[in-house]
Amino acid sequence: MNSIVIGLNAYRESIRRKTLIAFLLFAMLIIGSSTFLTVLSPGEEVKIVKDVCLSCVSFFGMLIAVFAAGALIPGETDNRTIHTILSKPLRRITYVVGKYIGAQLTIILNILLMSILFLVILYLQSKRYTEEAPKPFSVTALVTMKAMLLVYFELLVLSALAFAVSMLSTSATLPVIAGIFIYIVGHSVNYLKNLSEHASSEFMGTVIRQFYLILPNFSNFYLRNQLIHDDPYIPQGIVKLFIYAALYAGFGLLIGYILFRKKDM
Amino acid sequence: MPPAIEIENLSKTYRSLFGLRKVTAVDDLTLHVEEGEVFGFLGPNGAGKTTTIKILLGILYPTSGKCKLFGETFTSNSAFAPETANSKLKANIGYLPEGPYFHEFLTGKEVLAFYGKLYGIRGGNLKKRISDVLELVGMEYAADRLVQHYSKGMRQRIGLAQALLSDPKLLILDEPTVGLDPIARREIRDLMLRLRGLGKTLFVCSHELSEVEMVCDKVGIINRGKLIKYGRLLDLVLKDRAVEIEVSLLSEETQKKLEAMKCRVERSETGLTSVWLPERQEIYDVLEILRSSSTEIVEMKPKKESLEDLFIRTVKEEVA
Ligand SMILES: Nc1ncnc2c1ncn2[C@@H]1O[C@H](COP(=O)(O)OP(=O)(O)O)[C@@H](O)[C@H]1O
Numbered sequence: 001m002n003s004i005v006i007g008l009n010a011y012r013e014s015i016r017r018k019t020l021i022a023f024l025l026f027a028m029l030i031i032g033s034s035t036f037l038t039v040l041s042p043g044e045e046v047k048i049v050k051d052v053c054l055s056c057v058s059f060f061g062m063l064i065a066v067f068a069a070g071a072l073i074p075g076e077t078d079n080r081t082i083h084t085i086l087s088k089p090l091r092r093i094t095y096v097v098g099k100y101i102g103a104q105l106t107i108i109l110n111i112l113l114m115s116i117l118f119l120v121i122l123y124l125q126s127k128r129y130t131e132e133a134p135k136p137f138s139v140t141a142l143v144t145m146k147a148m149l150l151v152y153f154e155l156l157v158l159s160a161l162a163f164a165v166s167m168l169s170t171s172a173t174l175p176v177i178a179g180i181f182i183y184i185v186g187h188s189v190n191y192l193k194n195l196s197e198h199a200s201s202e203f204m205g206t207v208i209r210q211f212y213l214i215l216p217n218f219s220n221f222y223l224r225n226q227l228i229h230d231d232p233y234i235p236q237g238i239v240k241l242f243i244y245a246a247l248y249a250g251f252g253l254l255i256g257y258i259l260f261r262k263k264d265m
Numbered sequence: 266m267p268p269a270i271e272i273e274n275l276s277k278t279y280r281s282l283f284g285l286r287k288v289t290a291v292d293d294l295t296l297h298v299e300e301g302e303v304f305g306f307l308g309p310n311g312a313g314k315t316t317t318i319k320i321l322l323g324i325l326y327p328t329s330g331k332c333k334l335f336g337e338t339f340t341s342n343s344a345f346a347p348e349t350a351n352s353k354l355k356a357n358i359g360y361l362p363e364g365p366y367f368h369e370f371l372t373g374k375e376v377l378a379f380y381g382k383l384y385g386i387r388g389g390n391l392k393k394r395i396s397d398v399l400e401l402v403g404m405e406y407a408a409d410r411l412v413q414h415y416s417k418g419m420r421q422r423i424g425l426a427q428a429l430l431s432d433p434k435l436l437i438l439d440e441p442t443v444g445l446d447p448i449a450r451r452e453i454r455d456l457m458l459r460l461r462g463l464g465k466t467l468f469v470c471s472h473e474l475s476e477v478e479m480v481c482d483k484v485g486i487i488n489r490g491k492l493i494k495y496g497r498l499l500d501l502v503l504k505d506r507a508v509e510i511e512v513s514l515l516s517e518e519t520q521k522k523l524e525a526m527k528c529r530v531e532r533s534e535t536g537l538t539s540v541w542l543p544e545r546q547e548i549y550d551v552l553e554i555l556r557s558s559s560t561e562i563v564e565m566k567p568k569k570e571s572l573e574d575l576f577i578r579t580v581k582e583e584v585a
């Protein structure tokens with residue numbers, strides 16, 4: 001119950017943060033103007049809009065997630081409100097879970113706003129380029145919503161990992177850098193797999209293999225092909241992907257809690 | 266009844282990231298505060314007061330030693346011990362942090378609602394508690410303003426208000442009057458007296474001595490992490506220097522006589538000399554010596570050593 005109190009408070013604080021608002025506005029600007037980019041390649045308008053918007057939601061969603069999750073506890077340590085809060089009858093685990101909930105609410109709000117604009121743009125496009133979209137808009141909308149949901153699953157993991165790293169740091173810089181790094185590596189896991197198979201030495205191959213085995217494979221959450229082909233079928237299944245994400249997120253949270261449990265504040 | 270606070274052999278060493286630099290902020294501290302007592306925890310800046318308080322509250326973990334609150338062990342330095350835990354215990358504690366800071370995007374009332382909920386107070390009860398504490402600290406008039414527009418004194422009051430939300434038995438106040446104007450100081454002091462009247466235990470940490478002096482039953486003076494004076498205020502001061510006699514032109518011979526009687530003689534630059542008496546009842550003997558040597562008495566006043574005198578003397582003795 002106290003987690004919810006902490007979470008709502010963290011959410012109220014986060015949505016006021018200028019960095020996050022700037023990221024959201026920037027993302028909205030790109031999504032909103034994506035239709036103008038299509039003049040570069042006539043005939044592929046819908047495909048380009050989908051491509052641009054998906055990568056935009058993914059990228060800015062990532063920035064929002066790592067900034068939102070990574071800055072919460074360093075921020076509260078910096079302004080010392082954490083002392084007052086920890087003096088109250090609540091356990092540190094409650095506090096950690098509450099802050100994570102707050103970050104999730106912030107991320108969900110941002111993803112929701114971006115998704116709505118994305119859908120609006122797609123809807124307008126479907127009116128304009130009927131010949132390019134053979135399937136009804138309802139199918140496109142369904143696939144888009146699935147794609148957005150999976151982007152959020154990825155951010156669930158990413159924010160938990162950035163959150164864990166933030167326990168080691170007095171500022172948001174380290175968790176943000178770590179988050180961006182994990183995002184890039186997590187999206188390159190398939191390349192790592194390739195790399196390990198073609199590595200110059202046995203040893204290098206093993207090292208790289210360990211990496212891709214422990215890292216979350218974010219390409220699973222990136223429904224680019226399905227989106228472009230209006231194909232709602234996800235081979236791994238949404239439930240499985242959710243469990244996959246939840247396990248990673250739970251692991252991140254656990255590490256975060258272990259680091260925070262006995263930390264001097 | 267167990268003491269409200271028991272601190273036993275508490276030490277805290279801060280280490281930098283790689284353990285290269287070490288600061289021992291609290292060094293083998295032992296003290297007790299009984300229930301209903303007002304304890305003044307005094308010391309110069311950097312003495313280790315805030316560190317001690319944070320350990321008491323489980324915000325910091327001690328390097329060694331332990332703390333008990335109301336007879337229950339509260340903090341432990343073992344890595345496997347449960348985290349600070351005992352919520353029920355914490356509901357009995359109100360804490361005013363040093364230079365309190367709140368979520369700036371909230372109003373005073375919202376700040377109190379947030380902390381009130383963390384105490385598990387809800388609904389109509391919460392509303393009532395909020396208006397009670399706002400009245401107690403005299404902040405009803407500004408309760409709906411954003412905290413970011415509050416002055417230092419107003420923050421301090423909201424800080425006190427949030428500490429009082431659960432009507433706690435023990436209040437831990439870290440520098441409650443620092444940086445306030447004289448009127449605000451007076452009001453906070455009166456509030457502390459009121460709380461004392463209500464039977465609360467107060468642990469007041471300060472270097473503003475004249476204020477503490479007026480409210481405390483017991484004091485502990487800490488310097489560089491070590492407790493160097495500890496006891497009832499009345500026992501610590503007044504033992505010495507009961508009367509101060511100011512005289513003009515004191516002869517060496519008379520001075521020797523006085524010193525033989527354990528008086529302390531201080532010659533000041535103004536040409537006047539202060540004679541300090543150890544105990545009041547010898548006053549006529551001293552006056553007799555002064556009279557027989559025809560020493561002119563300029564002023565004579567019974568003098569109680571102030572806490573400030575005690576503090577400065579103790580800290581100086583420590584340095585010497
Ligand atoms: N987080 C910290 N890391 C390292 N040293 C610290 C830290 N906090 C306080 N100190 C040092 O510990 C000593 C005691 O500080 P503190 O308890 O804040 O004193 P006080 O409250 O009596 O002014 C000081 O020398 C201070 O510099």
Ligand SMILES: [Mg+2]
Nearest residue numbers: 314315316363
């Ligand atoms: Mg202090």
